[in-house]
Amino acid sequence: MTIERSNPDGLHATPGYHHVTRVQADTMIYLAGQCPLTATGELAEGGLAAQTDQVIENILTALTAAGATPGDVVRTVIYVNSTDRGELAAVWTQLNESSLAPAFKSASTLLGVAQLGFTGQLVEIDVTAAL
Structure with missing residues (x-):
């Protein structure tokens, strides 16, 4: 498998992700949107940062079960129930300082949503990986 990430001339600078992720792979892995639910199905308590930690844990568990790592991720979509740019930025920073950080070097979208x-x-995150 090969993953090529690039930021073509003529597009704005990014805070760590790449505009283009080109993948040649034998196997694609699509995770369902990972929610901040514990293994027992309870919503993680403690606010946005705690819920983001739970989503990170869930994604790492799912990737491991699929035989993948954060470095195999080729696309993420991050949904945050907020329109506050500071909260969106805090989630982005938390993700990029976590053990899941390599996943956010590929094509990535961060959205503030109403519900x-x-x-x-x-918070919820969709993940696509390639092997």
Whole structure:
């Protein structure tokens, strides 16, 4: 498998992700949107940072189960139940300082949204990986 990441001339500078991720792979892995639910199905308590930690843990568990690592991730979409740019930036920083950080070097989208699937849910992340 090969992953080529680039930022073509003519596009704005990015805070760590790449505009283009080109992948040649035998196997694609698509994770369902990972929510801040514990293994027992309870919503993680403690606010946005705690929920983001739970989502990170869930993604790492799912990637490991699929035989993948954060470095194999080729696309992420991050949904945050907020329109506050400071909260969005805090999630981005937390993700990029976590053990999942290599996943966010590929094509990545960060969105502030009005609502997510579970009452009280503040964050969800979609992940695509390639092997």
